[in-house]
Amino acid sequence: MAADDVRSTLILSASDVKQLLCMGEVIKAVEGAFRACGEGMVEMTPKSYVKAGDGDFRAMPACMADAASVKWVNSHPMNRTRGLPTVMAVLIYSDPRTGFPLAVMDATEITAFRTGATAAVASKYLARKGCRTLGLVGAGKQAHSQLLAHTEVFDLELVRVYDVRAEAVQRFAASFPHANVQGCSLEDTVSSDIVCTLTPAREPIVRREWVFSGTHINAVGADAKGKQELDPAILNDAIVVVDDLHQAAGGGEINVAVAKGLFTLEQVHGTLAQIVTGQKEGRVAEDAITVFDSTGIALEDLATAKLVYEKACQAGRGLAVELVSLS
Amino acid sequence: MAADDVRSTLILSASDVKQLLCMGEVIKAVEGAFRACGEGMVEMTPKSYVKAGDGDFRAMPACMADAASVKWVNSHPMNRTRGLPTVMAVLIYSDPRTGFPLAVMDATEITAFRTGATAAVASKYLARKGCRTLGLVGAGKQAHSQLLAHTEVFDLELVRVYDVRAEAVQRFAASFPHANVQGCSLEDTVSSDIVCTLTPAREPIVRREWVFSGTHINAVGADAKGKQELDPAILNDAIVVVDDLHQAAGGGEINVAVAKGLFTLEQVHGTLAQIVTGQKEGRVAEDAITVFDSTGIALEDLATAKLVYEKACQAGRGLAVELVSLS
Numbered sequence: 013m014a015a016d017d018v019r020s021t022l023i024l025s026a027s028d029v030k031q032l033l034c035m036g037e038v039i040k041a042v043e044g045a046f047r048a049c050g051e052g053m054v055e056m057t058p059k060s061y062v063k064a065g066d067g068d069f070r071a072m073p074a075c076m077a078d079a080a081s082v083k084w085v086n087s088h089p090m091n092r093t094r095g096l097p098t099v100m101a102v103l104i105y106s107d108p109r110t111g112f113p114l115a116v117m118d119a120t121e122i123t124a125f126r127t128g129a130t131a132a133v134a135s136k137y138l139a140r141k142g143c144r145t146l147g148l149v150g151a152g153k154q155a156h157s158q159l160l161a162h163t164e165v166f167d168l169e170l171v172r173v174y175d176v177r178a179e180a181v182q183r184f185a186a187s188f189p190h191a192n193v194q195g196c197s198l199e200d201t202v203s204s205d206i207v208c209t210l211t212p213a214r215e216p217i218v219r220r221e222w223v224f225s226g227t228h229i230n231a232v233g234a235d236a237k238g239k240q241e242l243d244p245a246i247l248n249d250a251i252v253v254v255d256d257l258h259q260a261a262g263g264g265e266i267n268v269a270v271a272k273g274l275f276t277l278e279q280v281h282g283t284l285a286q287i288v289t290g291q292k293e294g295r296v297a298e299d300a301i302t303v304f305d306s307t308g309i310a311l312e313d314l315a316t317a318k319l320v321y322e323k324a325c326q327a328g329r330g331l332a333v334e335l336v337s338l339s
Numbered sequence: 340m341a342a343d344d345v346r347s348t349l350i351l352s353a354s355d356v357k358q359l360l361c362m363g364e365v366i367k368a369v370e371g372a373f374r375a376c377g378e379g380m381v382e383m384t385p386k387s388y389v390k391a392g393d394g395d396f397r398a399m400p401a402c403m404a405d406a407a408s409v410k411w412v413n414s415h416p417m418n419r420t421r422g423l424p425t426v427m428a429v430l431i432y433s434d435p436r437t438g439f440p441l442a443v444m445d446a447t448e449i450t451a452f453r454t455g456a457t458a459a460v461a462s463k464y465l466a467r468k469g470c471r472t473l474g475l476v477g478a479g480k481q482a483h484s485q486l487l488a489h490t491e492v493f494d495l496e497l498v499r500v501y502d503v504r505a506e507a508v509q510r511f512a513a514s515f516p517h518a519n520v521q522g523c524s525l526e527d528t529v530s531s532d533i534v535c536t537l538t539p540a541r542e543p544i545v546r547r548e549w550v551f552s553g554t555h556i557n558a559v560g561a562d563a564k565g566k567q568e569l570d571p572a573i574l575n576d577a578i579v580v581v582d583d584l585h586q587a588a589g590g591g592e593i594n595v596a597v598a599k600g601l602f603t604l605e606q607v608h609g610t611l612a613q614i615v616t617g618q619k620e621g622r623v624a625e626d627a628i629t630v631f632d633s634t635g636i637a638l639e640d641l642a643t644a645k646l647v648y649e650k651a652c653q654a655g656r657g658l659a660v661e662l663v664s665l666s
Contacts, residue, residue: 021429023350028662055389062382062402062437071400071409080397082411084431086438094437102348102440104429108391110421111413113429116350116443118663119666202512203581271418318624333658334426337353 015257018107021335024117026319028330032123032323033121035160038129038316045315047134050078050289056310058258060161066090073311079318080108080269083119093096099123107316111338115321119313122320126312128157128162130255130284131230132165135293137287138253139228140205142168147196147204149218149241150211151175154232158208159188166206170194174201198222208242209233209265220245225299231265232306242303243267249279250301259307266305279320345434348662351444351647355657359650360448362487365456365643370615372642373460374405375502377616383637385585392474392583393417403635407435408410410446411635414563419615426450432644440663442648446640449647451613453639457534457582457611458557461631464614464621465532465580466555471496474523474531476545476568477538478502478511481559485535496520502526513612525549536560536592547572552626558592559633569630571596577628578608586634593632 024032048054054073062069064097067088074081086103092098100121106112135143143166144162148155159171169191173182181195192227201207202222222245223229229250233241247269254260261270261277269275282292284304295302324330351359376380382402385519394415401408412428419425428446435440464469468491475482478500486498498520503510508522528534529549535557536545547570550556556577560568573594581587588597588604596602609619611631622629651657 023660023662025660055391057387057389060384060398060400062384062400062407064382064402064407064438067438068403069407069433069438071387071398073387073389073396073398075391075396080389080391080396082409084409085432087368089440091437095440096437096665100438100440102431102443102662104431106396106413110416110418111391111394111421111427112423113397113427116429117461120663252444303370333350334350335350335352335429336447338423
């Protein structure tokens with residue numbers, strides 16, 4: 013589609029986006045974006061945070077050869093008491109050749125999908141071949157995306173799930189009737205081939221002695237200063253890969269250990285973009301522990317939004333409005 | 340309006356926004372936002388730039404007590420050859436208490452209006468009382484906003500306009516049939532009480548010897564590294580006020596002079612927020628030359644968007660869509 017001929021902006025609601033998202037496609041798109049990033053083809057700045065009452069907003073801009081976007085996403089933990097989602101996101105999707113805004117879309121579901129997809133890409137490159145068990149620490153919304161995403165990449169025989177809320181585990185299991193989902197203790201959950209930590213913990217909850225050799229961990233929960241889920245001894249014994257070094261140091265899984273001097277940035281093996289492009293080796297040994305520190309970066313949203321936009325155009329979904337004037 | 344009860348997001352097109360914008364109100368809103376900023380009540384980060392083909396995008400987030408927004412604006416100079424505007428902007432307007440996106444609006448006209456309004460606020464505090472002549476260097480779109488805005492604050496008897504394109508001056512004059520607009524030489528235009536420089540110049544075009552004592556200059560054109568409109572000798576002889584020191588140093592009128600060592604950041608008198616709140620003195624003497632270095636900051640867009648949103652709600656304008664899901 014020649015964007016020079018496009019005169020209207022497509023409004024894509026949460027229900028439009030949900031219909032268009034397909035995890036297998038999102039994984040391919042996100043992997044492609046990390047490859048482009050490794051090849052120096054992505055322009056991106058770290059998240060800009062602005063405080064807002066008892067929460068905050070983050071602006072996340074990115075640009076590739078054929079797509080550009082900014083995501084505006086909030087985090088208001090007290091929204092639970094207000095009957096509102098904690099996180100809501102809107103994304104403006106633009107043509108980088110002209111700057112024209114091609115679409116405005118809900119990006120709440122995009123955020124959930126791309127986070128799962130990115131972890132699955134990390135697992136593809138860092139976990140052992142033939143992984144059969146997945147451990148999910150935390151049974152909230154992100155657990156769904158992680159299971160969906162890892163199912164696309166691995167033949168999973170068993171999914172172990174731990175949550176402090178027993179009912180959350182039951183709800184999660186019920187929503188995947190065709191998967192072998194078992195509620196487990198935290199220690200048993202961590203004994204899986206691939207472990208995804210998905211909690212808002214501010215103290216280490218995963219102990220070093222629970223982690224077997226050869227395990228791959230996607231540390232997803234920590235996304236702000238002071239948050240951590242893993243015993244720093246795990247980081248010291250592991251090959252640690254980050255999505256973005258600046259963001260990881262500031263608010264990813266490694267941030268507390270770095271601040272306390274228990275882990276240094278020099279110990280970071282590389283970025284996921286370097287792994288995907290082969291500039292850095294992925295898994296180096298069968299018995300290595302690997303950790304992917306996921307903070308979430310703008311290129312993941314951009315790649316997913318591009319997919320959604322192109323599918324929406326094909327399917328004729330969304331509401332076309334003349335948002336900006338061309339005269 | 341209790342945002343907790345709002346379930347839909349208002350889509351406001353360029354024509355909606357144009358209908359709702361009133362320069363007198365925008366000036367008051369922008370002045371109020373600079374005051375809030377001076378009182379430490381505005382959260383804001385500098386513009387995040389991402390390159391995009393032969394242009395770029397800027398993400399501009401800001402948050403005040405009762406309003407938050409991000410503006411996504413491009414600059415693609417080659418768009419002239421494509422039959423598209425050089426600059427297009429979209430803004431997401433959110434409730435800072437919950438993060439809910441209240442509106443998505445065209446912000447192209449908002450950008451033009453708030454730039455004019457901000458310069459008028461600067462002129463109000465920095466220009467001499469009773470200014471009667473306005474000089475506009477450049478007769479493009481921003482000249483319209485500057486004239487509209489300064490007409491709200493001053494009783495103008497004469498508006499001098501210079502542009503390298505004679506036809507641009509004629510078009511400009513024709514669009515203000517009730518104002519006393521005269522096409523002039525650059526030197527004569529600069530001999531006005533208040534001068535607004537509005538060009539994309541990369542070399543000084545306004546000479547020191549043309550600037551009379553007591554003149555106030557709004558230097559608006561320079562908005563990126565390497566751009567400048569004023570002889571650095573003017574900066575050295577003037578009281579220089581900036582909207583944002585970081586942005587001004589990086590890409591405002593002072594950026595080239597600072598980079599060449601012809602002007603230092605210590606010479607900057609203060610920010611417009613400090614002037615508006617009285618933390619710094621405005622005009623100190625009748626014969627002083629004052630310069631306001633305008634780069635455009637996110638709070639100007641936020642204040643204007645808040646006005647537009649509230650007026651749209653009152654007037655029942657815009658298209659309400661269920662953009663994000665609250666379940």
